[in-house]
Amino acid sequence: MSATPPPTHPHEAAGKLVLLRHGETEWSKSGQHTGRTDLPLTEHGEVLARAAGKLLTGYNFALQLASPLQRAQRTAQLAGLSPQTEEDLLEWDYGGYEGRTTKEIRAELGYAWSVFRDGVVPGQTPGETVEEVAARASRVLARVIPALADGDVALVGHGHALRILTTVFLRQEVRMAAQLLLDAGSVSVLQFEREQPAVRTWNRLPSLPTD
Template sequence: MHTPDGIVPGSLVLVRHGETEWSRSGQHTGVTDLPLLPDGERAATRLAAALAEYSFVRVLVSPLQRARRTAQLAGLSDVEIDPRLVEWDYGAYEGLTTPEIRERLGHAWEVFNDPIEPGETPGESLSEVAQRAQSVLDDVVPELARGDVAVFGHGHALRILAAVYLGVDPAFGAQLVLDAGSISALTHHRATRCIGAWNLTPGNALPA
């Protein structure tokens, strides 16, 4: 998919992995390496037709199995595993839903606004996730001069990556809904970075 003016011909395509048990239940899934549910595998398979419309010069994939399996089922085999694409490390809040965290803390905690406490893992701040995203973008944005680049990853981390790409506060990711098994495209209008498409799924704008 190319921009009309051709100044920057490629799109940066973000693919969130298919549904897992915890993405279905709303539990924060950072470093826990869960497999796709059967529904998640079917959704990943249905992404193949839409992704075939792109000419990928590079495909980066999170090392977690839910992202790797999504890329595989979507028909992409020539991929690079990139540890920078792992999901936000939620520390002590891993495996908990937002209501459970709020009950534990006694106030209206929200992941994009409030601190992450260390647990079995150290946890990450929003700015630390944004720094990882910037590192990825520093690598792949120059590749858009040659064609499209795909990134297979996770809900919160990809929302933050999109905000960093657009040059806005990483907390803007809170306003970007990103469903499991969805495709989004970041592109340019002339020299301005833009959202070309967002949160497309087989149940929402993509063929079922």
């Protein structure tokens, strides 16, 4: 499936789309799938978020959006942003695989399961398909791409959802997101170059204090 963002006028979109993944949580540290579970940042996650703010200097944000979950909201705050809340930036709903690691899921299923290829099963929440996450990403892009005519846009969110949003922006098959690694606390920058969606910077990690 190729996901194409809604029609826009990229020749007018001079701004940059800045993606900030939230800082570390206990589950991101352990590799547990963290969808709708509302975990706080670890102490190291807060350090990452503050440091990531230094990578945002020099941008002229016309719009700032963040997932409603506390790990994204706190990251935005520590990075010096004041975003509006955007429900469509929520992380993938992993359903019955929430809180479980890939290793655990593969041991249960007996094959090399991949969330991007094989999806999830219902649990305490219904779960989402990759296409449903991509549809949410398309709605986010429909809102933010016009704002790029007025300046830069910051999106603060989650690893898998931001990776899928990037494939939608690039007009690529959404499962390509499996090949886009995105670390906690990282900053990535997308933009239009001669009317074509492009990646300027990917998965840039901030420099951390040494003391």
